[in-house]
Amino acid sequence: MSREEQHLRVDPIACEAHGLCAELLPERVRLDDWGYPIVDDRPLPPELVAHARRAAAACPTLALLLERRAIPSVGGRAAAEAQERASRNVRATQA
């Protein structure tokens, strides 16, 4: 079993710059000069995951996504495939 990490991603087409994400998760999201989020996509530390999930759920256009990615340690194709499988929207799999 490969371990997984959670990352934040923005769907730039869906995002309409409501800015709630930056309010709810200032640790990882800041806004650019036009109000669109700039997210830090490094792996989320465990203590931020619940906050991130809340921020994603609060987005009016559901443009903030939490993604699981395999920690790239296995190497080669297996890791790439695991990453592809894992990179589905967490919310979609939980729904």
Place this chain on the structure above:
Amino acid sequence: MSAAANALPRLLHGADPRGGAPLAAHLAHHGISSLFAVEPAWLVAEVERAGLHGRGGAAFPTATKLAVVGHRRRRAVVVGNGSEGEPASAKDAVLMAQAPHLVLDGLQLAAAAANAGEAILCVKDSLGEAQAALGRALRERDATGRDALPVRVVVVPDGYVTGEESALTHLLNGGRAVPTTTPPRPFERGVDGRPTLIQNVETLAHVALIARHGADWYRGLGTAAEPGTALVTLCGAVAKPGVREIALGTPLAALVQHGGGDLSRARGVLIGGYFGSWLDPRAAASATLDVASLRPLGASLGCGVVAVLPDDACPVAETARLVRWLAGESAGQCGPCVFGLAAIAEQLERLADPRAARRGKRDGGDPLARVRRWCGEIAGRGACRHPDGAVRLVASALRTFEADFEDHLRHGPCRGCALPPVLPLPDEPGALEAAA
């Protein structure tokens, strides 16, 4: 293999500017090749050994794409991409108009290699000559029963992002030509939901020659790391602008000289089109046209545009113009692209255009500092690479012409800012033609 192994041109050998080389002439020049006798697995292996990379700008390994699409469960669709959105580029237009059978051979071969059940050729709306030549060529092929698959020619609207793979797929599925957030990528689920191979038309023409002559022949020109030839479009301060075929690794200065220009007297040179990079002529003096030489300079050959800026032109004004145009070509879907590119264009215009400079004075702020910050913030935040490409162009301009930007910041627009523009944009007949 062939006696002409090291002869240029290859793709443009026998190319006919009077409506395209007819089938008989095409076969006389390139040899009679029965397309159906080529074993798909052999062709994929040969394309891989040849080291062919896509010529639409992204330089993805062609054999990988062929194999990936060919190995999926559903029958694939092959799309020849002749949408040539780059305003300064004319290479695909010239190739389709002058050597249509080579492109069509390549399309059939790629279809066979990818086990495709459908073949589509997308041609930009404004390329009337190419459409006519391809239409004639297809009628000739129909009459001789040359093709395994019928080819559907689809005329696609002009537009910078039209040729982006997901945008083209949307268009072929009846939607607007706008990029999508990935995945699924077109090779997974593309046209009609089927795996879709999208290849630039020049790439297809190379496949047609590799199928005839093999990988060793292909590698007979170019460098060991980057074999083969490429079509480039030379424009700007050269006496003879237009499309040339070069061996990869050709010195940049030699190409410019061949076009009747002088790199050492240029103000700058833009490589790779409007998503490309500006280079200082002194830094580029010993550059060769291949990744190994261009990457350390922060440039890549991209779609093959080499634009020479004349001595008296202003790089700040030219860059501002290009960015304003690129901002207008945004598909309008993603905030950082829509607002960011327009804002960068406005700040650059403050430096190069007297009216915008007066407007800017009222706004205050340091336009250069803003542009530098935005360049760092915008890249990677669109659904497609449009904002990244625009920002790369701006960043290369700031790097290459730093003194000029600082000078404009302090003293306002220069004399060169008032001169007629040099780099061609659509609907600007004043600019020098990228002659086809």
